[in-house]
Amino acid sequence: MITQGMVALVNYSIHLTPGLLLFGAWFALTPRSMTAIRILILLAAFVLMRDAMTPLRMWALSDDVQIAFTANTFVLAALGGLSLLLVAGLAWVAPDLSRLVVWSKGNCAVGLARGLAVGCLIGVPLRLYQGVDTQAIHDYWVWLPGMVVLAYGANALEEVLFRGYLQGYLEQQLTPLRAALISGVAFAACHAFLALSVTQLGWPVLLFTLIEGLACALLRMRHGVLAATLAHGTAILLIAVPLVA
Template identity: 75%
Template sequence: MIIEGVRVLANYATHLTPGLLLFGLWFALTPRTLTVIRIVLLLMAFVLMRDVMTPLGLWALGSEVQIAFSENALVLAALGGLSVLTIMLLARVAPDLWSLIRWFIGNPGIGLLVGLGVGCLIGVPLRVYQGIDTSQIHGYWVWLPGLVVLAYGANALEEVLFRGFLQGYLEQHTAPLRAALISGVAFAACHTFLALSVTQLGWPILVFTLIEGLACALVRMRYGVLPATIAHGTAILLISVPHMA
């Protein structure tokens, strides 16, 4: 599992690195005063990081919005860990954008509980509809810890970008509700290429990501980025299964 995981991650890095280097150079050359462009560049780079996973078989999307991730738990944990490291890197290289993040608004405990509840409201109905039965999935409980790291680590990065940077910036220029709506719609729009080209699954993906994006944006508006991350990660955790080759 370890050797295969290293091979998979190396293959992913090989495909991803040229594009990330170009985005990194573009970002470095962009003046800090052009906040909007810098945020959009980071969103574009994230879309690249996410969508290149599909043709490499790291994940697959089903027509019922079921996500099948790599069965290699070490690969999933590594990808989640790298996402967390990327968040830490952004704190160092983009302190101006980092200052836009509001991790908690109001009571943190209530916020986390609301985030968990919203994630369950999104994920549980889909899990029941999909008929996911963990007892019928070989190696599910061995695979699950890796998925947990990926679900919350990778989606923490996504929430930092969409709800931390983008929504935080928009709140400085418009009403909080409008900023949340823009953030949610932008989140769905950034899945268009994935839905219509990479996977060709079309509208089910866009409807799901619009609902999820708006829900997380509203949680962020009221409770902060970390509760939104819990909502997002929990929803993904509930609708995911191992991808068996």
């Protein structure tokens, strides 16, 4: 499993390298004073990293918004861990952007509880609709720990970008509510290429991501990025299954 996982990760890295080098050069050449452009560069680079997984069969979407991730738990855990390293790396490379991230507001425990509840409200109905029977899925419980790392690690990176950098920047220019609405809509819009071109699944993906994006944005407005990350990760975890080769 580890050997196969390393091969998959190396293939993914080779696939991404040309594009990421260009995004990195673009980011490095953009003055720090151009905050909005730098945030958009990072968002575009993230979309590339996410959507490139589809043709490589690291994940797949169905028309009922069920997400299947590779059955290799090593790959899942590695991608989740690397996402957290990227969060730390961005804090070092772009400390000005990291100052925009509001991790927690008000009572942290209440925020986390609401984040978990919102994640369940999004994910549980879809899980029931999809009729997922974990007992019928081979090695589901072996796969699950790696999926937990990916669900919360990768979505921590996504939430830092959308709810930390973008929403944090917008709150300096607009009211918190309008900043949250833009963040939520932007999140869904950044799934348009995935929904309409990469997978051609269309409006179900866009509707799901719009609901999820707005919910996480409103959580960020009230409770901070940690609560939004918990909601996002929980929702994805609940609708995820192992990808059948």
